[in-house]
Amino acid sequence: MADTVFGIATAITVLGLALAGYRFLKGPWAIDRTVALDVMTIITTSLIVAFALFSGRRIYVDVGMVYGLVGFVGVVALARYLEGGL
Amino acid sequence: MRTLKAKILAMLALWVVWMLLTAPWSGQEAIAGAIIAILVAFLPLFPASLLGDLKLGPKALVYMVAYFFVFIKALVLSNLDVAFRVLHPKLPIDPGIVKVRTRLKTPLGRLLLANSITLTPGTITVEMRGEDVFVHWIKVAATDPESATEAIVTGFEKYLEVICG
Amino acid sequence: MTAIIGAFLSLIGALFFLLSGIGLIRMPDAFNRMQAGTKATTLGSILFLIGIGLQKPEYLGRTIILVVFIVLTNPVSSNALARAAHGYRKHIGARLEPDALAEADEAAEVASKTTANKEAVHGD
Numbered sequence: 001m002a003d004t005v006f007g008i009a010t011a012i013t014v015l016g017l018a019l020a021g022y023r024f025l026k027g028p029w030a031i032d033r034t035v036a037l038d039v040m041t042i043i044t045t046s047l048i049v050a051f052a053l054f055s056g057r058r059i060y061v062d063v064g065m066v067y068g069l070v071g072f073v074g075v076v077a078l079a080r081y082l083e084g085g086l
Numbered sequence: 087m088r089t090l091k092a093k094i095l096a097m098l099a100l101w102v103v104w105m106l107l108t109a110p111w112s113g114q115e116a117i118a119g120a121i122i123a124i125l126v127a128f129l130p131l132f133p134a135s136l137l138g139d140l141k142l143g144p145k146a147l148v149y150m151v152a153y154f155f156v157f158i159k160a161l162v163l164s165n166l167d168v169a170f171r172v173l174h175p176k177l178p179i180d181p182g183i184v185k186v187r188t189r190l191k192t193p194l195g196r197l198l199l200a201n202s203i204t205l206t207p208g209t210i211t212v213e214m215r216g217e218d219v220f221v222h223w224i225k226v227a228a229t230d231p232e233s234a235t236e237a238i239v240t241g242f243e244k245y246l247e248v249i250c251g
Numbered sequence: 252m253t254a255i256i257g258a259f260l261s262l263i264g265a266l267f268f269l270l271s272g273i274g275l276i277r278m279p280d281a282f283n284r285m286q287a288g289t290k291a292t293t294l295g296s297i298l299f300l301i302g303i304g305l306q307k308p309e310y311l312g313r314t315i316i317l318v319v320f321i322v323l324t325n326p327v328s329s330n331a332l333a334r335a336a337h338g339y340r341k342h343i344g345a346r347l348e349p350d351a352l353a354e355a356d357e358a359a360e361v362a363s364k365t366t367a368n369k370e371a372v373h374g375d
Binding site: 001002003005006008009010012013015016017018019020022023029031032034035036038039042043045046049050052053058061062064065068069072075076079080082083084 | 254255257258259261262264265266268269270271272273275276281284285288289292293295296299300302303306307309310313314316317320321324325327328329331332334335336338339342343
């Protein structure tokens, strides 16, 4: 029961990631792509933690935490670059 | 005094994070984590000064709990608002940037206020300059600063003023 | 029992992730995309990660750290993006009916120009 519901939840999350990826590819401006990248970073972090649950290996939770940290720094660095402050 | 409070709070925060990371707890890990947290928090360049703005009186603690619930309520309401606007066939938006004012002075209070505004229904903080806060509002209801402040800031400010001046 | 509650929490969170994706597609300019993206992903990741923590209690500590981190940093990155987007507001064709920030920028520019002129006149 719980596994089925969680599988459906993960499938819906992947669909949301695909929609954000469509905006990332379509643009039309760099700032739109960066907003899409921000959303994709958060969704991917959650998906990595979900993968830890599927594979049963706790190390992937740590991978997700580090990915969230690095993704945040990357998005802020891109935003600062677009602003002209870097 | 203020820096000592900041360092003790930073030490506690580090220790709580350590305890959450080492999920099946054991006594040795707790002691080792406490020693390392003390050493790190009292390093000369450790950036703990932000936490020194926090007040710790009984009234401030009550307001902290109340602020937590106000924040959760605002977060859920803002998501329902986003769901309504995104799924509505006509996209009912009327965006603009309005200026509001805040009385908060401390860096921690201003950080929490900016984050709270971003997560409340229909608003995103764009810029903070002195006491002026510029807010992107997805459906502008009031353009003059006074009524916009009343609508966006006041609900959080009365809690944040008590928590961290 | 907690596993089933956790799975349903994750399902609600996943629906908010989907909502953020739809918002990114449907909204007309970068500011409004940010509105949909930031809010929906914040609540979505809170529910999704806490749901995972409830399904497997040994992950709960780490997912709580991750949730606190996301709640603190997601508004910060969207604030940085909003400031960057305001610099490009004419290029991206953002409709901003009252634009108080542009007015404040213009006022500051005019003020600095007049003081510069006065100094120039003084210099002569």
